[in-house]
Each structure stands twice: as C-alpha cells, then as structure tokens.
Amino acid sequence: MTEPVFRAEGLTRRYRNGGAEVVALDSVDLTLDRGRRLGIVGESGSGKSTLVRLLAGLDRPTAGRIWFEGTEITGLPERRLGFLRAAVQMVFQDPRSSLNPRMKVGDIITEPLRSRLVRKELADGDHRARLAEVLAEVDLPADSADRYPHEFSGGQRQRIAIARALAPRPDVLIADEPVSALDVSVRAQVLNLLTDLVRSRGLTLIVVSHDLLVVRHLCDQLAVMRGGRIVEAGATGAVYSQPRQEYTRALLAAIPRIKVG
Amino acid sequence: MTLLDVRDLSVSFGRSRTPAVRGISFDLAAGERLGVIGESGSGKTVTALAVMGLLPENATVTGSISLNATEIVGLDEVGMARLRGDVISMVFQEPMTALDPTMRVGRQVAEVLRLHQGAEPGAARERVVSMLGEVGLTDPQRVADAFPHQLSGGQRQRVIMAMALINSPDLVICDEPTTALDVTVQARVLEKLDEVLTASAAACLFISHDLAVVSQVCHNVLVMLDGEIVEQGTVADLFNRPQHPYTRGLVATARLDQIEPGERLPTVEDFHARRP
Numbered sequence: 001m002t003e004p005v006f007r008a009e010g011l012t013r014r015y016r017n018g019g020a021e022v023v024a025l026d027s028v029d030l031t032l033d034r035g036r037r038l039g040i041v042g043e044s045g046s047g048k049s050t051l052v053r054l055l056a057g058l059d060r061p062t063a064g065r066i067w068f069e070g071t072e073i074t075g076l077p078e079r080r081l082g083f084l085r086a087a088v089q090m091v092f093q094d095p096r097s098s099l100n101p102r103m104k105v106g107d108i109i110t111e112p113l114r115s116r117l118v119r120k121e122l123a124d125g126d127h128r129a130r131l132a133e134v135l136a137e138v139d140l141p142a143d144s145a146d147r148y149p150h151e152f153s154g155g156q157r158q159r160i161a162i163a164r165a166l167a168p169r170p171d172v173l174i175a176d177e178p179v180s181a182l183d184v185s186v187r188a189q190v191l192n193l194l195t196d197l198v199r200s201r202g203l204t205l206i207v208v209s210h211d212l213l214v215v216r217h218l219c220d221q222l223a224v225m226r227g228g229r230i231v232e233a234g235a236t237g238a239v240y241s242q243p244r245q246e247y248t249r250a251l252l253a254a255i256p257r258i259k260v261g
Numbered sequence: 262m263t264l265l266d267v268r269d270l271s272v273s274f275g276r277s278r279t280p281a282v283r284g285i286s287f288d289l290a291a292g293e294r295l296g297v298i299g300e301s302g303s304g305k306t307v308t309a310l311a312v313m314g315l316l317p318e319n320a321t322v323t324g325s326i327s328l329n330a331t332e333i334v335g336l337d338e339v340g341m342a343r344l345r346g347d348v349i350s351m352v353f354q355e356p357m358t359a360l361d362p363t364m365r366v367g368r369q370v371a372e373v374l375r376l377h378q379g380a381e382p383g384a385a386r387e388r389v390v391s392m393l394g395e396v397g398l399t400d401p402q403r404v405a406d407a408f409p410h411q412l413s414g415g416q417r418q419r420v421i422m423a424m425a426l427i428n429s430p431d432l433v434i435c436d437e438p439t440t441a442l443d444v445t446v447q448a449r450v451l452e453k454l455d456e457v458l459t460a461s462a463a464a465c466l467f468i469s470h471d472l473a474v475v476s477q478v479c480h481n482v483l484v485m486l487d488g489e490i491v492e493q494g495t496v497a498d499l500f501n502r503p504q505h506p507y508t509r510g511l512v513a514t515a516r517l518d519q520i521e522p523g524e525r526l527p528t529v530e531d532f533h534a535r536r537p
Contacts, residue, residue: 043443044414154301183300184470188514188526195523210443213517217526236522254448256473257518260497 003070005172005204006032006055011064013050013228024050026228027064032221034171037198037205039215039236041251042225048208051225052174055206057084079117086112086121089165093177095157099149106131106145109164118168134163138193155186162193166201173198174206179214191217212255216240224248264431264464265289265312269324270334272307272316281307283488284324291431294458294465296475296496298511299485305468308485309434312466313351314341329431347377350425354437356417360409366420367393367405370427377428392423395460397453415446419453426457433458434466439474451477472515476500484508506533 013025025047032038040048053059055066057073065074068084089112092098099108110127112118135142138159149157158178165173178194179187195218198205209215215222215236222239224232224247232245243249266288273280282304289295297305310316312326314333326333328349333341350373353359361369370392371385380388386405393401396419409417418438425433438454439447455478458465469475475482476496483493484505492505503509510529520526529535 043445184472184515185300185511185529188528189530192526192528195525212444217517217520217522220522250445254445255518256444256447256451256471256477258473258500258515259476260500 002034003067004031004033005036005069006030007067008055009065011051011054011066012062013047013054013059014062023228025054025061028228028230030223030230032204032206034204035202036221037207037219038221038223039219040206040208040223040225041210041212041215043210046225047228048225049176050228052090052176052206052208056088056090056174057081058090082117082121085115086118086168087170088172088174089168089170091158091161091165091173091175091178094181095149095154095161096181098161099157101149103148104145105147105149105152105160108149108160109134109145109167112164112168122168130167134166137166137197138163153186154182155189158182158190159193162190162197166197169201170203172204172206174208176208177210178207180209180211187214194218212240212251224251262291263288264291264293264329265466266327267308267312267325268327270308270311270326271323272304272311273321274317275319279488281488282311285485285488285490287483287490287493289432289464289466292462292464293481294467294479296479296482297466297468297485298470298472298475298482300470302487303485304488305485306436307488309351309436309466309468312432313345313349313434314338315345315351343377346373346424346430347428348430349432349434350428350430352418352421352425352433352435352438354440356414356421356441357409359421360417362409365406365408366412366417370405370420370424373424374427388427389423392427393420396420396422396426396457397449398423413446414442415450418442418446418450422450422454422457426461426463429461430463432464432466434468436468437470438467440469440471447474454478472500472511484511509533 008028008030011025011028015022015024028051040051042048054061061074065072073084110131113127131145132142135144140156140159179190182190207215207218219236222234222236223230226247232239232248239248243252268286269284270282271280271284272282299305311322314336322334367389370389374380374385374388390401390405393404398404398416398419404416439450442450467475467478479496481495482499483490486507492508500512503512510532513527514529
C-alpha cells in the first residue's frame, strides 16, 4: 500500500481580523493519491486557497495535521521543508503579480533551482540546459530567457509561471485559478498545456477554481468547499451528474451557458 | 429608432501609429442590447470610453458618434457632463475602484441624482433607497448608510447598477460588469440587470470576453479583433453559424461544457491565424 501524496486531518486555520476571529478553514480531512487530479471549487472566502496554501507549506494550520508522502510536515521548521519545496510547486492566478518584473525570464524560471533549500534535494544539473528544456515544454521560444515578463502577453506569462513550477521536476503541481485572469481565447491553450504536462509527466494536480467547467475539464476528483468546509467530494463526473448537496446544485446551475434564442 | 449611431470611428493614442480602434461603424436602436466581444486589446473598452467621452487627453478620435442626434465626438466637457450619468451611464468592472471608499454609498448614488435633477438631499434619499431596492439589495436602508468596504462584491456591483440606472438613462454601457464576481453572484446580478433593463427600456452596450454571459443578456453581438469589427449579427446567428474564422474559434473555445474532460480543447488558432 503506497502512501497518499497528501493526507490531512482536522485541518483548521483561524485568522484574527481586527477583534473578530475568522475561521478560514474548519476541520478539513483530505486524502490525495499519487497521479490524481483534484479540483477544489467554491466561492470567494470558502477556504479553497487557504487549504492549498497549507498543503504547499506556505502557511501553517491553527490545528490539524498534514502528511506529505507519509512524512508529517506540520510543525517542521522551514529549513527541513526543502523536500516539500522541491516536490510541490505552485502556479498562481495572475502572472502579472506572480512574476518579478525586474527579473529576466530565464532567472525567474531557474530561481527555484538556485534556492538553497531546494538545491539540496535536486541532483546537480546544468541550469541552462534545464531552462531550455522547460521553455520548450511550455512552448515558448528559446530566446524568451533574455527578455522581461512585460514583453509577453498574459497567456505567455502564465506559461512562464508554469515553466518555473516545472523547473525543479515536482511531483505535485498546485494551480490556484490558473486561467481566470486570461482571455477566453488563450484559456484553451493554457488548459491544453496543463493537460499535456500532467499526462506526460505523471504529475499529481490540484486545481483551485471558481469555474466549475475548468475543473471538470482538468480534474478527476472534485471537492466543493463552503464556509471553510468540504461540503461535497467525489469523482468529478459523479458530482456533476448527481450532486448530492443543494449548494453544489446551485453552483452548477449558476455556470453561465451559451443561450441562443 | 436609432439611439446610437457610430460611423467610421477611429481612436489612436499619443504618437502611436497603430490605432486602437480602426474605422468601426455600428448602430444601436432604442432599447436594444448589443454585446461586444473580443480579447484584451481588441478595442472594445476604448470604443465604450469613446461613447462615454472618457478617453484620455492624448487620444485622437475621428469619425462620428451620434447619440439621440447629438454629436459626441468633439463635444466639450460641459456638454458631455450633461449627458453622462443622465442619458448615458456606465457600469464598470471593478466595483471597488468605481466607488469612493470614503463616502457612504447612499450619498454616492444621490450625487448622480442631485447633479442632474437638482434633487433636495432629503427627497434624494427616498429615491436612492427605492433604487437600491430595485436592483435587488435587501435592506436598502442599511446599504445606503454603509461604506463600500462594508459590502460584498455582489452588493457593490448592485450599488454601481443603481447609480447607473437612477436617472433612467437611454443607454447603459456595461464593461465586464460581472467578471470580478463569483459564479452564483454573477448569475443573480445578470438576472437583475436583465430585469432592470427591461423595466426601464434602456438600451445597453454590453462588453464582455465571456460569450455565455453575452448570450444571456443581449439580442445582438459584434465581434472585435485588432480594433476592427470582424462580424456582427443576432446572438442566435453568431453562435450557431459564425462566419469569420476568428468568431468560429471564439465560439469553439467557449464551449468548454461540450468537450469530454481531458480531451484537447479547440483553440482560436485552429481556426484563425493571428497577425504576426
């Protein structure tokens, strides 16, 4: 029996906002097996981004425990999280803010390879060769490396962000609203790229999105979140065709569809 | 009856040789709802801003925009201000930036009323509260006394709608009005927009990159690409029988629900080779 990639128990995150306490995540349990593609949907404030930030080790839970491939990561100091940083990479919503405008694309993409923490985990390799490889994988011209992010279109910038995430050869890719800042016309290209990459490299994928159609396209498992809890979970097809919760039905009904006549 | 008549409209900025809008013509009848679709940089927002007379100083505008037989191109700021918020109004994408954060929202809505109708503060309050109710805000009294940050995104967008509709304009321009909202909120806001537009019989120029949203609100659509209109027609014609390769690509990529999960999605490039 192989260990799941992620296992979480009773995951809770509370914030203080002024005097009031906000429960962003409320005792969430989760198991994600290798090679699965999990979609997390919900409205703003449902806790979906908080959940993936905890899984990626970018934030610490108030209560609860997380295991990554059998190793508990809750409570581990940053200097011992190198294995997680190398194996779990994130792509964020808006490539205008997730890419440093003053760095050249080549430096942005190879930055994870230079990280002191991550470096220990990786076999020493030629950064330039790796850079050329990932640029080709995301379909960007080789000379992109010497240019700055502002010289690229939105779709291309999201490819740069994906290339950066791929550079350390992660096992898990977490994408937080990867296409919601993009035009419909480039959305399909980025979705195709993600589908191909996940398939060819056997990545485990977690996609956070408010767009249920995007998640349906990318993911085989689905978790619906509301008020910091997972209210419904299961195989994507099953949840779409037979939603058990009223809330899931409402979400599905709200998807804008082309209405003719 | 033609409400808005745009002829050979071109807009360029600064010393740029490539115009943002290149000689477009279209018209809008009273009460008609026209969707404008296209990607970022296609010129849809610039067109809307030209109609509102809100282009920056470095913009060069040629051609004609006539609204109720009044020429807008070249109209001075005083004349334009008289139309804006009264005959034409606009619903912007980001309700947080379109509202003044330091002012209670009731006063902001009342300001529009006061500027054009010269209403007394007390009388304005009543109109404002009833308008906030009409756009579907429950507890409009409380909303009127709230500051923008105390409201949710959906509530703020309804406040913006109330501001745009309170003077019963002939034309409401909506620029991506629901893009920043959650799907469930978006569905409710669109439904409300449809209702209030129908009730007031206002015409609407509805800009969006989301074809599904446009198809729910509009009768007719025009497609913009690189500053030009490449196709226009009724919603049914355009979505069922798109002619221009770019439109065919857009329609194909928008039908995410009709493709088997994990299958390769059609892209615009499959249909239309982009200009280098």
